[in-house]
Amino acid sequence: MKWSLIFLLLLLAAPGLAAERNGKCLDCHQQSAAERQVQNSAHAGELSCVDCHGSDHDAIDRGEAFVGVEVCGRCHQQQLDEHRSSRHGMGLHAGWGCTRNFSGRDRKDCRFCHREGDTQPISTVQCARFIKQSQEMGQIGCNRCHMIENSCASCHTNHRTDARIVKTPQVCAKCHMGPDHPQWEAWQTSQHGTLYSALGSPAAPDCQRCHMPEGTHNISGGLTAPPSGKPFAPQEAADQRQVMLKRCQECHARSFAESELRKADAVRLQTRKLVDEAREIIRDLDDRGLLDPQPSARLEHPQRGKELVLDGAMLYEDISHIESLFFRMNKYAAAKTFKGAYHQNPDYTHWYGNAEVKLLLNDIKAEASRLRERGGQAGNPVTGAMDEKALEILQRRHQRGELDDAEYAEKKRLILEQILQ
Amino acid sequence: MNKLLFWLLAFLLTGCAPAVVPLPIPQTGDLTSLSLATIKSTGPVAVAANGSLLAWSDSALTLYDLATGQQKVLFKKAVDALCWSPDGRYLAAVSTHENQSRLQVYDSRGQRVFEAGFAGRVVRLIWPQQNQLLAGALTYKSYRFGTHIKGRLIEWDQQWRQSEVPLFETTIKPSTAKRLAGQLYKTFDFDLSPLADEVLYTRLYAPPAFEARRYLILHNLQTKEEKRIGVLPLLRGKGRLTREGESVFVSDGLQRIKRLNLWSLKVQHQWAGNTFAYDAGSDLLATETGLYRGQQLLSPLPAGSLTEFSTGGKYLSVIWNRHLYLVSGYPVPVEPAITGVKREKLQKLRRLRSRKLIEPEEYLQARKRLLQ
Known part of the structure; x- marks a missing residue:
């Protein structure tokens, strides 16, 4: 009885304690927007400023008291675990790179990749495109989206806790839109988006309904195409497909959902094949030294140096014209094609996507012909070249896995025959 | 006992001082040895391809006409390297003064016909083709933190135009430079492949915190690609490319002369000795104790012989017991060069x-x- 009374008194006193702990902060921050937002949030009276920001005011001033996901995780552990197991929190650092050598760097940036007192980054993955940008461009153009890995505020905003903010699909649109991955536009102008406009949630499917059912923070459930473009292992893909089908079945017959997703899978593979074809054309030009300019004659790629980069670390600056065409094809048009297909949007799948992919492939082929002609290597890409160059190209193709050992040996043998004649 | 008898007989027959002691090798078949001279110190020796002229350097550079027996001093100082042109008409010699070398070329009468100076010290001079004379030169400059060394080939064509092929440059730690003081140039040696497209050379490697090493490296002159063949002691051992350019003779300074496959690095055969001479044209090998064609012993040589072949391998100069000899008459295979x-x-x-x-x-x- 006595202990229950003490517990009750402590419970009643808790908000008062928080207010007392806030006291010092509010001496100066009484009228701040942050304070007003906190007072209208679920955290009002529950948390003090120092609970999240710490009490070292110098550190706060230096930008070293960043409220990362771990701070929120102290109370919201399940959400943090879900977030970390999803693409939003898996350490992709897709928009990050070490800013150590940037002039006028913002020290706050360090807190996204380094825990306090630890010089080793949480992940060593860095984004070449980010590293190439100015500090300001990096902060607005890259970090505002890619901060999501270590910032709940990326979706929830800093001090409000109103669930309406994160239940609207608009919250996803900040990042999941635009030429490189127009999921929001594709959804909005699809049948699903139309239903949402007319009937609202929960009658119509929105981002949260399919990707964050029951409020899960694991947004990757049900996805079968990872961001790197490499397919999942068959069993893992099959398991994830079952997860998504279960969600589709809330409104659709299973067979219909299966059939639609299978079509989208096919579109993705068909598109990848076209992209691979274009990539091979450009690699071949690089092998022959016909790119203008060649990677060896440009500013170095921040991660790969003088190498030709056509994968996820590809830059859109300091590259040749044909690579620019490829960037648009791969990063914009191909992404629109299959993201449009998975979001059931006919126009994104076809006109913004597929048609652009194929038109750009035409452009790439035409540019390749022009470059070959200019370099005096028109015609057959292998036999038309000097034998030494041809061997060099074969070796690179073998190293890239395009030729198996037997094919490589046979093609080499044919070239050696030519030399001996 | 036989050996003693041999020496006694040799002394009685010649009635001379040790200078004319014949080379103790069996005089079988056409094999002959001529005793030429007593030398004051061991230096480079070169025999012209037709065996009519021979030059050596001890305290001076001397030309010896075997037909007349006349000797002529061409240069009154010792030289570092010597070689004859393939046709035997010109003798090239390199002397050094304070890390600067001087190439002097003489005709068969001993008249100087060309002279040129260049930086660095030379350990070997070769004249593989009539229009290509090559010297391997090592230059070095000392700093507080170490000594910067640079190895390069210097080439002269038939018009005596000079060009250079850089092979390596590196900085060695001060302790290694101090240990090798005065002998640093001897760490660099080279050989040219019979097809004149690859160079086998030795390169010192001694960065701080690493043990000093001397690598034997195969370098393609066109592609600049290199392959490390092995490690040699800092001042002993050398490599010479074989006739077909697929193997290498390596003396490792541990009384072993190995014939290695250049690509598998497998030992094909092994002889005893620390120094050797090899002529790629005839594929003849002379170790400190014998003359070989392949693994076949053509003639034993007295232990401690220092040898050098003439171009084409018909003549072999031997320095033994401070005497200079010329050996000839052994079978020399003639294989046409690939052209x-x-x-x-x-x-x-x-x-x-x-x-x-x-x-x-x-x-x-x-x-x-x-x-x-």
């Missing part, structure tokens, strides 16, 4: 191999077909 289109194609195949565009096995198969 023309075949030579160019072989060079191309070797270039491809150096770039690892074809495997050594593929090269050998192609070479076999080409030379059939």
Whole structure:
């Protein structure tokens, strides 16, 4: 009885304690927007400023008291675990790179990749495109989206806790839109988006309904195409497909959902094949030294140096014209094609996507012909070249896995025959 | 007992001082040895291809006419390296003064016909083709933190135009430079492949915190690609490329002379000794104790012989017991050199191999077909 009374008194006193702990902060921050937002949030009276920001005011001033996901995780552990197991929190650092050598760097940036007192980054993955940008461009153009890995505020905003903010699909649109991955536009102008406009949630499917059912923070459930473009292992893909089908079945017959997703899978593979074809054309030009300019004659790629980069670390600056065409094809048009297909949007799948992919492939082929002609290597890409160059190209193709050992040996043998004649 | 008898007989027959003691080798078949001179110190020796002229350097550079027996001092100081032109008409010698070298070329009468200076100190001079004279020179400059060394080939064509091929440059730690003081240039040695497209050379490697090493390296002159063949003691041991350019003779300074396959690095055969001479044209090997063709012993040589072949291998100079001898009359195989289109194609195949565009096995198969 006595202990229950003490517990009750402590419970009643808790908000008062928080207010007392806030006291010092509010001496100066009484009228701040942050304070007003906190007072209208679920955290009002529950948390003090120092609970999240710490009490070292110098550190706060230096930008070293960043409220990362771990701070929120102290109370919201399940959400943090879900977030970390999803693409939003898996350490992709897709928009990050070490800013150590940037002039006028913002020290706050360090807190996204380094825990306090630890010089080793949480992940060593860095984004070449980010590293190439100015500090300001990096902060607005890259970090505002890619901060999501270590910032709940990326979706929830800093001090409000109103669930309406994160239940609207608009919250996803900040990042999941635009030429490189127009999921929001594709959804909005699809049948699903139309239903949402007319009937609202929960009658119509929105981002949260399919990707964050029951409020899960694991947004990757049900996805079968990872961001790197490499397919999942068959069993893992099959398991994830079952997860998504279960969600589709809330409104659709299973067979219909299966059939639609299978079509989208096919579109993705068909598109990848076209992209691979274009990539091979450009690699071949690089092998022959016909790119203008060649990677060896440009500013170095921040991660790969003088190498030709056509994968996820590809830059859109300091590259040749044909690579620019490829960037648009791969990063914009191909992404629109299959993201449009998975979001059931006919126009994104076809006109913004597929048609652009194929038109750009035409452009790439035409540019390749022009470059070959200019370099005096028109015609057959292998036999038309000097034998030494041809061997060099074969070796690179073998190293890239395009030729198996037997094919490589046979093609080499044919070239050696030519030399001996 | 036999040896003692031999010496006694030699002394009685010649009635001379040790200077004319014949070289103690069995005089079988056409094999002959001529005792030429007593030398004051061991220096370079070179025999002209036809065996009519010989030059050596001890305290001075001396030309010896074997037909007349006349000696002529060409230069009153010791020289570092000597060689004859392939036709035997010109003698090249390199002398050094304070890290600067001077090439002097003499005609068969001993008249100087060309002279040129260049930086660095030379350990070897070769004249593989009439229009190509090569010297390997090492330059060095000392700093507080170490000594910067640079190895390069200096080439003269038939018009005596000079050009250079840089092979390496590196900085060695002060302790190694101090240990090798005065002998640093001896760490650099080179040989040219019979097809004149690859160089085998030695390179000192001694960065701070690493043990000093001397690598034997194969360098393709066209592609600049290199392959490390082995490690040698800092001042002993050398490598010479074989006739077909696929193997190398290596003396490792541990009383072993090995014939290694350049690509598999497998030992094909081994002889005892620390120094040797090899003539790629005739494929003859002379160790400190014997003259060989392949593994066949053609003639034993007295232990401790220092040897040098004439171009083509018909004559062998031997320094033994401070006497200079000329040995000849042993069988010399004559194989025509690979010339023309075949030579160019072989060079191309070797270039491809150096770039690892074809495997050594593929090269050998192609070479076999080409030379059939």
